[in-house]
Amino acid sequence: MIRKDLYQNTVIRSTIFFEYAIGILANAILLLFHILIFLLEHNPKPTDLPIGLLALTHLAMLITAAFIATDILMYWEGFWDDITCKSLVYLHRFIRALSVCITCLLSVLQAITLSPRNSWLAKFKSKSPRHYLCSVLVLWVFYMLANSHIFLSVIGTPNFTSSNLVYVSKSCSVCPISHTLRQVFSTLLTLREVFLMGLMFLSSGYMALLLCRHKRWSQHLHHTSLSPNASPVQRATQTILLLMSFFLVMSILFYSIHVSRIMWNDDPILFYILILVGHIYATVSTLVLISADKRVIIFVRTMCGRE
Numbered sequence: 001m002i003r004k005d006l007y008q009n010t011v012i013r014s015t016i017f018f019e020y021a022i023g024i025l026a027n028a029i030l031l032l033f034h035i036l037i038f039l040l041e042h043n044p045k046p047t048d049l050p051i052g053l054l055a056l057t058h059l060a061m062l063i064t065a066a067f068i069a070t071d072i073l074m075y076w077e078g079f080w081d082d083i084t085c086k087s088l089v090y091l092h093r094f095i096r097a098l099s100v101c102i103t104c105l106l107s108v109l110q111a112i113t114l115s116p117r118n119s120w121l122a123k124f125k126s127k128s129p130r131h132y133l134c135s136v137l138v139l140w141v142f143y144m145l146a147n148s149h150i151f152l153s154v155i156g157t158p159n160f161t162s163s164n165l166v167y168v169s170k171s172c173s174v175c176p177i178s179h180t181l182r183q184v185f186s187t188l189l190t191l192r193e194v195f196l197m198g199l200m201f202l203s204s205g206y207m208a209l210l211l212c213r214h215k216r217w218s219q220h221l222h223h224t225s226l227s228p229n230a231s232p233v234q235r236a237t238q239t240i241l242l243l244m245s246f247f248l249v250m251s252i253l254f255y256s257i258h259v260s261r262i263m264w265n266d267d268p269i270l271f272y273i274l275i276l277v278g279h280i281y282a283t284v285s286t287l288v289l290i291s292a293d294k295r296v297i298i299f300v301r302t303m304c305g306r307e
Contacts, residue, residue: 012272015276016069016272016275016276017066017069019276019279019280019283020062020065020066020069020279020283022283022287023058023062023279023282023283023286024059024062024063024066026283026286026287026290027055027056027058027059027062027282027286028055028059029290029296029299029300029303030051030052030055030286030289030290030296031052031055031056031059033295033296033299034048034049034051034052034055035052036299037052037295038052046109046110046112046113047106047109047110047113047236047240050102050105050106050109051106051289053102053136054099054102054103054106054285055286055289057095057098057099057102058099058282058283058285058286060091060095061092061095061096061099061279061282062279062282062283064088064091064092064095065092065275065278065279067088068088068089068092068168068169068172069169069275071169071170071171071172072169072170072275080156080169080171080172081156082155082156084156084171085154085155085156085168085169085171085172086150086151086154086155088172089150089154089168089172090147090150090151090154093147093150094143094144094147096278097143097146097147097192098136098139098140098143099281099282100192100193100196100251101136101139101140101143101196102136103200103243103244103247103285104196104199104200104203105135105136106240106243107199107200107203107204107207107240107244108199108203110203110207110236110237110240111203111204111206111207113233113236113237114207114210114211114233114234114237115206115210116210142188142192143192145188146185146188146189146192148185149177149181149182149185152177152181153174153175153176153177154168154172154173154174154175155172155173155174155175156171156172157171157172157173193251197248197251200244200247200248201248203244204240204241204244204245207237207240207241208241210237211234211237211238211241235292236292239288239289239292242288243285243288243289246281246284246285246288247281247285250277250280250281253277254274254277254278257270257273257274257277258274261274
């Protein structure tokens, strides 16, 4: 059974908890840095707020996932009840949805920052990033409704025996819900994913187009095939484009594995891969953001007592 395959495998336990540990540490550093930015600086960058929120979201998601993983990968018997299972699984799904929302917000804000003055997006440059939090709050409510089916489908199952249940952890499983409810929630989740993924794709494509235009203009201006060094805004845009590409690839891979897992009757190998893929963006994206921002690198060196 899947429990035996997972909790008795030292390599699996070490890999998953190593991913979580690195992600939690990196997101904690990035979050602390942006908290200090908002406390000490009067004019933070437009993307500082969404990056700080993204770090907070990923930190909460990884901590919640680590709690769930302890019920999958440890030797002790499951002891969670229905309320604990529903709360933790709902919280994890909800925070994961917020990660998608804030990633989309980061992409849109950078597209606005990069847009030229004569662009229709230029009118949004004067708005404070805090105004965009209203959109996030609206989506929070939508996500809460779209994930409310978890309170119906997730149950505590310390003795996992039924073949009709889908494994979540040693103490928690997902039971089938009615066809009508499944269709309603599937439609809501699909609309959410299509809207946000489409918005990320459009904003990323727009940024890539602007960067290509700037590169051609620079080459023409300098009469050389080598473009000058990119500006800080362009470097930030390239970093965000990299993150968006990685996010889209990981999302497609995650949902492909999720569907395959259902088709292959809760296959344990796919379940293990799903755990790793589902949280790799929360870890890798933070490391990329830290390495791409000299301010964070200086902050980390200062924390470590280095000049």
